Amino acid sequence: MIQTIDLRGQTPSRAQLLDLVPRAVTDVSVATEAAEALIDDVRSRGVAALREQAERFDGGEAASVRVPESEIADAVAALAPDVRAALDEAIDRVRSATAAQIPAGQLTQLGDGAVVEQRWQPVDRVGLYVPGGKAVYPSSVVMNVVPAQSAGVQSIALVSPPQREFGGHVHPVILGAAGLLGVTEVYAMGGAGAIGALAYGVDDIGLEPVQIITGPGNVYVAAAKRLVRGRTGIDSEAGPTEILIIADETADARYVAADLVSQAEHDELAAAVLVTTSPAFAGEVRVELEGFAAATLHSERVLVSLGGQQSAIVLVDDLAAAARFSDAYGPEHLEIQVSDSEAVLASIHSAGAIFMGSYSPVSLGDYLAGSNHVLPTGGQSRFSSGLGAYTFLKPQQVIRYDKAALEAVAGRIHALAHSENLPAHAEAVEARFGH
Structure with a gap:
């Protein structure tokens, strides 16, 4: 066996x-051509393409591509008590463990009037993919949404394929999990087209482009994430x-x-x-x-x-x-x-x-456990990590030098700039001192 x-x-x-x-x-490249065609179709035809793709690949055409907020609220109310209690506890545990992943800002004093600040800024908007194939994953809603919220992301769009069993609606437990977390922007879409929609936006349903896309999916989702990388950030190509x-x-x-x-x-x-x-x-x-x-x-x-x-x-x-x-x-x-x-x-x-x-x-x-279950597959843990608050944070360096501090290193800048044959770099410093 x-x-x-x-x-x-x-x-x-x-x-x-x-x-x-x-x-x-599992060769993601074999799905690249098909994924690219689906993304291009969404870019050119918008919601019409998404509806057709849902009919071809998912659980039938979506009842409503943008899920009404009332439907999300109804899904929360309809959660079985034991499922709701389990989701509430999972949210609390993941939120507590994720809090440890947010780095503190640091100030480095390199001399009088010479300071470099390290700060961490959240991205403004993210797109979270929750699959709906052989199984349905409300736990993935928790694992994707909580770190984004913990990082301080203000705008979250969640996508999940429409389900035939539920008349072209997103699975109600997925909607319930989203509602428990306060996510109200949910779309009934799946596959490569959904990744393209998140990356490029869809005007006719008011879907604005996102800066990072996270969440697992099939080989076509992985191929689509590879294709949009650069237009938007991604967590990984999950296998x-x-x-x-x-x-x-x-x-x-x-x-x-x-x-x-x-x-x-x-x-x-x-x-x-x-x-x-x-x-x-x-x-x-x-x-x-x-x-x-x-x-x-x-x-x-x-x-x-x-x-x-x-x-x-x-x-x-x-x-x-x-x-x-x-x-x-x-x-x-x-x-x-x-x-x-x-x-x-x-x-x-x-x-x-x-x-x-x-x-x-x-x-x-x-x-x-409180840990995150969105993790690198296919050997990628040799060079990357699982999903966390840090996925949605951008490290930035803020430089603050006063006149005296700059003058103290002007000679070094002059030497290095001329060694690289970039004299205007040195001249930009020297201009401040009347040289």
Whole structure:
């Protein structure tokens, strides 16, 4: 059901490890041409194009592309009490944890009258994409909206595909989550066209362009985000979800198997990887996987994921090798279930989010840990981070020098400007002192 990769007795280089890690085949470029055509159609024909695309790709033509505020309020009122309580608590927890991500401004005094200020300014307007394919994600509303609000963003537009089951309306729980957060600008649109609409705006429904687009989606959404990057900022090109678990013989095989299945549930291309030092433990997990996979609601999807080339049980000689393999993989979600988890954590450099011990499963992070579940996939955690308040903040340097402070460095500026053959740079300083 799941392949085994045996790396015992080997010491692969970093480059070799990058080739050895199991990956799904997801080439965003194959969707680029189609995504570009959809974006261009929205730019030229506006809401008419969005309606046609909803009919072709989503749950049918939207009942109303711009969702009326009354519909959002009704969705809040209709939330099941337990769902509303869970969303309220998720909002509170994510808001509390996100507050720690906002950097404090700093003043650096470089001399009398010479000050450089570091400040962080929020972007004015953002667009948040909430998918609606195999599953519906009100939790993604929380994870996208809260950091934007915490950063101080004043204008938020949220888009989500219309649902056939709900007569061309956005899923009511998504609307309810938006309403709980005070978001009133919601559009029933999805896919590449929705990304284009956020980037370029749509005059006939009053949709103004945004400065940053965040949120996961399918390969066409990822391709569209790549295409509009530069016109607007993006968080990342999100791919299929992934979990990597480092475990030794002290871990509970049932917990590990359950966590692998929980991520395989998302998508046939989802990746589930166990890295262990114990062949016996690997065998126990394999047995548990068969039971969990057969019993779960989305068994067919899970079995495809676990049997795919992106999923594996990896055998290594020791936990140091496990950490090296994990860093080469750069997992979206990393669980560490070993006897000395802190020692392994000290060796980890690349992961979107790290879940420590037997009672910190990825499912906790998906909903109520307080951390953000919008995380880099496809190895991108090797060079990027998950969504946070910092995603919506722009660092700026403010320079304040008085006359004496400038005069004190005028000679140095003169030397460097002439070394670069840019004498007007020096002359701009010298003009202030009558030279």
